[in-house]
Amino acid sequence: QSVLTQPPSVSAAPGQKVTISCSGSSSNIGNNYVSWYQQLPGIAPKLLIYENAKRPSGIPDRFSGSKSGTSATLGITGLQTGDEADYYCATWDSSLSGSVFGTGTTVTVL
Amino acid sequence: QVQLQESGPGLVKPSETLSLTCTVSGYSISSGYFWGWIRQPPGKGLEWIASMYHSGSTYYDLSLKSRVTISVDTSKNQFSLKLNSVTAADTAVYYCARKKSAYYHFDYWGQGTLVTVSS
Numbered sequence: 001q002s003v004l005t006q007p008p009s010v011s012a013a014p015g016q017k018v019t020i021s022c023s024g025s026s027s028n029i030g031n032n033y034v035s036w037y038q039q040l041p042g043i044a045p046k047l048l049i050y051e052n053a054k055r056p057s058g059i060p061d062r063f064s065g066s067k068s069g070t071s072a073t074l075g076i077t078g079l080q081t082g083d084e085a086d087y088y089c090a091t092w093d094s095s096l097s098g099s100v101f102g103t104g105t106t107v108t109v110l
Numbered sequence: 111q112v113q114l115q116e117s118g119p120g121l122v123k124p125s126e127t128l129s130l131t132c133t134v135s136g137y138s139i140s141s142g143y144f145w146g147w148i149r150q151p152p153g154k155g156l157e158w159i160a161s162m163y164h165s166g167s168t169y170y171d172l173s174l175k176s177r178v179t180i181s182v183d184t185s186k187n188q189f190s191l192k193l194n195s196v197t198a199a200d201t202a203v204y205y206c207a208r209k210k211s212a213y214y215h216f217d218y219w220g221q222g223t224l225v226t227v228s229s
Contacts, residue, residue: 002155035215037156044205044222045148045156050215088156092213098169099146099158100210 004102011108015058016079020105022089034072039086041042081109112136114220122227128193132206134200139164140184144209147191149202196227
């Protein structure tokens with residue numbers, strides 16, 4: 001059972017915006033950086049957002065991250081069919097002394 | 111460009127030991143960073159297994175800690191995972207990855223390797 005909770009799925013039409021929430025606690029999100037990963041079907045996860053809101057080189061600014069208290073949010077604007085994937089949040093859990101991943105969210109472009 | 115590649119048997123019998131190696135190219139393990147393993151059971155989400163620093167600091171998922179060993183071979187620029195007493199529940203795609211530090215993100219990932227536990 002993951003300690004980080006995400007909605008199972010979100011969907012929107014091409015060009016629209018979606019947000020994915022990641023809910024945790026003070027031992028994880030509340031006191032540590034959050035990262036987000038995109039996993040296209042059959043492919044290894046790819047880093048999308050790190051340190052709550054930073055984008056690695058090559059990641060378009062359509063992807064954004066934010067954190068408030070014990071929750072984090074990934075936003076995707078200008079939705080494209082190529083964005084259909086599973087998205088995972090992750091952070092460090094100080095109580096567990098380990099990394100934790102969210103339950104994952106499937107994004108569908110209608 | 112940093113690249114990671116997992117290798118090891120694709121089929122392991124129940125109660126035996128799963129052994130995987132991750133070969134790193136484009137970066138020297140002994141230069142720093144943490145190195146870790148993550149798995150993904152078929153149709154399910156990502157599960158962190160373990161991470162370690164090249165000089166020895168290790169962190170393990172508490173539910174797997176009694177069965178897992180992670181180690182580094184700086185001479186070969188590789189790190190390894192051993193998971194003993196496996197069951198069908200350990201069937202998964204296993205990924206190796208690089209981590210900026212114990213508390214930070216995984217920035218480079220291997221392509222993953224499917225390990226099936228079956229007799």
